[in-house]
Amino acid sequence: MADMPMASYKAEGPGGCKTDGFLYKYRKGEEVRIVCVCHGSFLTPAEFVEQAGGGEVPNPLRHIVVNPHQSVFL
Known part of the structure; x- marks a missing residue:
């Protein structure tokens, strides 16, 4: 897990919350999973955003913050 980049998303608004996770699949030509x-x-980027209360957004990967450094969870 130390080599898995951390991903997070924080939804805006009163009902939004923060969701944290790890990029599981992120190779070229593969569908991204978090x-x-x-x-x-195991969620798609759209499902990851929706879990935090973000609803449907165009290009959900553009709303997810990815930190390539070791996770704070380890």
Whole structure:
């Protein structure tokens, strides 16, 4: 897990919350998957954003912050 970049998303507004996870698949030609820290679920970027209360957004990867350094969870 030390080599897995951390991903996070914080939804705006009163109902929004922050969701943290790890990029699980991120190679060229593969669909990106994020492992959610709170549930351990494998999510698409759109599902990851929706879990935080972000709703449907165009290009969800543009709303997710990725930190390539070691995670604070380790």
